[in-house]
Amino acid sequence: MKKISFIHAADLHLDSPMIGLKHLPESIFTRVKESTFTALKKITKDAIEKQVDFVILAGDLFDGEDRSLRAQSRFRSEMLKLEENGIPVYVVHGNHDHLNGTWVQLTMPANVHVFTSEVETKVLRTRSGEIVRLYGFSYPTRHVFSRKIDDYSKINNIGFHIGILHGNEGSGSEHDNYAPFTIRDLLEKDFDYWALGHIHKRAILAESPPIIYPGNIQGRNKKETGPKGYYHVELSDLDTKLNFVETSDVVWEETEVDSSSATSFNDILHLCQQTINQVRKNQQGTLLTLYLKNIQLHDEREKRNLDGELLDILLEDEKDEASFVWIVDIHITESQLLDKEQLKMKANFYGELFETIKEYEDADNALAPLYEHPMGRKYVSHLNDTEHRELIERAEKLLIELLSEA
Template identity: 35%
Template sequence: MTSFRFIHTADLHLDTPFAGMSGINDRLRRHLQESTFAAFGDLVDLAVSEEVDFIVISGDIYDASESSLRAQLRLKEAWDKLGLHGIPVYVIHGNHDPLSSSRQRFVYPDHVTVFGSRVESATAVRRKDGLPVAVVSGISYPTSSVTENTSLQFHRDPSSSLYHIALLHANVDGQEGHDVYSPCSLSDLKKSGYDYWALGHIHKRQILCEAPWVVYPGNIQGRSMKETGPKGCYLVDVNDNKETTLHFYELDHVRWTETELSIEHMTSENKCKEMLEDRLESLRSESGGRTTIVRLNFTGRGPLHSMLQSGRDSNELLQELQRQETERISPGSASILDSVIWPASFKVNTGLDYDRSLLQEENSFLGELLRLSERYQNRSDDLNLDLDANAIINDALASLMDHRVLRGYVQDLGEKERRELLQQATEMAISLLVDEEPRGGEVS
């Protein structure tokens, strides 16, 4: 066995359009649209500087099957640079860039291996001496929807003592938030005999197992508030004894994040604005020069609850913060674009300043409402206790199940989202019952 190193990456989603971002100026929008290319460029530079022996890419190079010419030109540029440095690339296609795509304009160079719609294998060598070090196997999506368990096609070559790497674009154990394409279980992967499963499709970085290694590197650039935190790739070192070490490298040029502020000490609208500005400046000092898109999550109870729940007032406050940040990045300003902290939206999870325990003791509709909400929020997920509370919640949602669009939304709600919606509904009901006028939710 010979030591070697490789990069595991996935879900590049080159040329993501970042549609739906409101209020941003053209300069920032161009920066967002360039971010996936910039992150990929840094990945190529990392491969060169760290002298990796090869790269594996586990699907979704493009953001759409009808990939733009710009995306394909930038990809060719990256392939050419890697080729100049003698770095091979092993690629599979996923649901966003299936083999059936009709807009592949360029032929892949010889140092880029693309696996087909059935499991194929290739032998990877160490660059400095050409010694074989690994068997790399992979399978691509023939179309955008693959519902069979393709992991069952992988079988380790019993005659080879080389390190075995499997490339698979799949949803392991039905993880929420992603389509259940190429569904499989962790048990399926463990039984295959492979040493390292290089996964793609799930954009959250996670190591599911270390014996064998089962790894999601996540995507290289966050694309929405659903993809918060550092994004990048894994540099993988394998020693002579097949002992494997992973190092995560951040590549994202735009980071999505959420920060929480309590309204407990916000005594006025002006105080609220000051605290928001202070928080944005704190994020700027911690950003390391990286552009940050932030959602501001208001929590707690206080006198500004009604103002924040008001769609008009909270929207005007958000627009004012965005106007101030726009001035920093306007043409002719001395600021650096990469230091921008963009307030994208507000999430309001606040409540009136009242004694909840006293209201819960009341023999009234409001008291019963609070007791029911408390029972649902505190029920055991594992034992599924308090079926009465759960039944009432499901009954309240029943009318939505007749609506095609809303039905899909309700069915996709996870337990966390259900609890958040219940809490918001409870606060709105309390406000209504004490003659307040809420219109809560998220402002963007």
């Protein structure tokens, strides 16, 4: 039986600046800054332990076109470990680390094979004698909007054929349409596996053959929630085994706390502490966005404590925890259900206003004319689920406040 084993990772974004996090305690900020390198070390360590035949890195290894010497040096050190163990690495550069950037270049070891700006094929004979053909290209500049998929062409039927593509699947709307393709395009190429990059969410677009976005290896902001990592792939002429392996040392999460049952500040504090301990992960840091909802406190002093002391108490012991849970954002919402229903009953006009908000809960449709405009498409990104929810809640809260004063 013919069989190969490899690691597929993408969007490393080494040395990402982690914008907006400098307010963190020094120990946590240092760990967050190191997190992309920690994730890379996990990949190389696993590749050696699993004795994979090769590693694929499908674009955006570095966070910017002016990749730092620090990032290159750290990357080179990990590649040397793989070279010592006879593991080749196949690299394409994406829109963030394109080939036209300006940087002082460090020479990479001989096991690192970088694809040029045109689609090309690299051939590998594994230790067990299997032939693998890998197809790919690196971005010559930041913006590649052409259909590079048209330049991929299978060379005979011998061995395994793997396409590497940093680009955007055509039906997606959240990302710039770089090197666009459709699932049908990839299926028609008759390859054995498609190693994709560019989208920071893990996704299996097809299973036969596998068409995979592994997502990025380390979340960098509150939009990139949940586990991040790579796929370990075992490919044979009979079947395919896909195993997602987490690499992120720090995870972004968001959660809600329903405090409708709480009658005091201490009740709310206890609910928050319970939630934090449920979110906590062993030997892994968590950066948490907390939605504290349905506050029904009547004591003004306790309400003031929510604005100041609650967060301080929750964070008090976290900076020295290896498995820290650090709240980076907290949204406190007082209970509005009764007020909203009362206002609806006052007059049909108020009820119609709330129905209007409900109609616009599909914000993407409401904003469609803006997204479809050339300038709007360039400067305005689509709302994710969290931003969408926050926008609706803010609109409803503002409406209630205005109507209550009327």
